[in-house]
Amino acid sequence: MKLVEINDHLTVAPQPELDAFSEFARKGFVTIINARPDGEDAVQPGNTAESAEAGTAGLDYAFVPVTLAGVTEADIRAFQTALAGASGPVLAHCKSGARALTLYVLGEVLDGRMARDAVAGFGKRHGFDLSGALRWLECNEAATPRVKGFYDARTGSIQYVVTDPATKACAIIDPLLDFDEKSGAIATAHADAILDYVQREGLTVEWILDTHPHADHFSAAQYLKGKTGAPTAIGANIGKVQGLWKDIYNWPDLAVDGSQWDRLFANGDVFKIGSLEASVMSSPGHTLASVTYLIGDAAFIHDTIFMPDSGTARADFPGGSAIALWNSIQKILALPDETRLFTGHDYQPNGRNARWESTVGEQKRANPHLAGMTEERFVSLRDTRDRTLPMPKLILHALQVNVNGGRLPEPEDNGRRYLKFPLDALGGAAW
Template sequence: MKPQIQAFFDPATSTVSYVVYEADGRDCAVIDSVLDYEPKSGRTATTSADQVVAFVRAHALRCRWLLETHAHADHLSAAPYLQQQIGGRIGIGAAIRTVQHAFAAVFNHKPAMLDGSQFDHLFEADEEFLIGALKARALHVPGHTPADMAYQIGDAVFVGDTLFMPDVGTARCDFPGGCASMLYRSVQTLLSMAPETRLFMCHDYPPAGRAPRWEVTVAEQRAANIHIRDGVSEQQFVDMRSRRDAMLGMPTLILPAIQVNLNAGQLPAAEDNGVRYLKIPLNAM
């Protein structure tokens, strides 16, 4: 079955969120939502998420799932806000526990925060689930992080940060638990699908002169991806990725984003003055 897909591009973080559904009046899933966050002022807003809410309501959709492809380091998830507005269960890959443990020392997180229980559902590799009549499957695609998932829904696959558009390439692998060899193998799993399979990116960082895009076929990726097209060996990819990652700076929002997203998008509890505070660890990364 071919799902209906509505994309929402957030220019501040270059993130693409999706509403996936069968038809108006039916069930839907939201993938990789964005909570607006201004790092200079520490202010949050729901402008991006409200576009999703408006679309879901306008099409009389019932939200069943709020899916995360991984614990993002470049934006905060709006999943808890969306859950309040339109419902749905917050889901992520079961290996999120590995990422929680990897950052436990950085944020001084206690054992109770390291079991993945902040999320409503932890997907195992190849677990099947339903979005109304749409059949979906959770694919474990580690490499960018140990917990990355792609969601196959009908003829579409939402690949998270395993791949970018062909003229951008692939994601970094130097976060805790990341591995370029794993990413290579994960991408090969995706690119072994039928050539006409539609792949939907989580981000787009377009070269000068190109507008943002986020949909491409397996055939197009295999023919033209600048990092991992057909003919690029695993060792060639690992060497390229290692050189490239060594030159990259940390994402601007990694410290606020990771601590919030490892907690299923929940912001820290307010203190006795009614203000919430993010922790910025010094000299810990």
């Protein structure tokens, strides 16, 4: 097997046999990065076997599986993180080594350490055709809007900053407020990371958008409105969700008209982010109030469809419906195949890196909940699976904040804020 040394820290290689891992350790490598998805051919060892063999050999291991057609910035950054976190030389592989080198080169170009016109020659000197990297860069530059995802490993949630490159106006979608249920502590680290990015890039925040009232994290909409002055918005059916949770919390003073937000979007509503036209598509199923934001060639699909290897969102929350979810998904899949889809959560199946961007075409081909699926089978699959899922650990904490527009409870006479936690409020618990 030919090892190609790129620099003192990185070597790329074709698919290694498992018995080579101990030899890699003897040669001084400390980390293996596997950039090859499972199932590409019948004889590859696969992620689980490679991870186990790396551990036996005393090597660290990272799984960043990509296809050349499906590389996203999240993959590039995950590769960089694995490379930067290694305490010594790294061996990265795919089937031939080309995808591993592509991830490295794209990171170098994005961060300004390599000129775009140097990519082809760099690849040729090392024996690789990097034309795929050049095509990715061309597509990335042409994509509108620009989308920056911020991943929270604690909750598996993704926040987005969506920017019109022509005007540097942006929208923030689904921002989260940090909450530790063990101590009751509130923090703003993830929201502040968004503000830092906005300032660094010279952006103007024009909207703070929620796709739905979240069940697994607190919304930072009010915090960010206070920092930016931007209006907040959510789907017009939020009042129906508020009505459900008003009863669950026995909360007579909760307004159930959506007045906690500055604007309520109905299906088909249009708004602007700088010079970009954005529209709203009602997408109930996960919740009654769920919406999809269509902005340029991108759709922000929240908890409706996950990444292709992760299926679809649950539909068993109060007001949820697997039939409604199926119908919402069909509207999303009717968009052009090249439409970029940005999901609301990723739980890193099989230990891969966190990912949040796919396309309509990828979902149709590769999502087992969608490819070749009928409505009847989908509803049966979704209902059966949902009965086995425990409720999100923060659902009863988060909804009393999120149906109130991201506002924390008012301080009581001792100056402290208190969350109300109803017992036995959600039936059919999966222990």
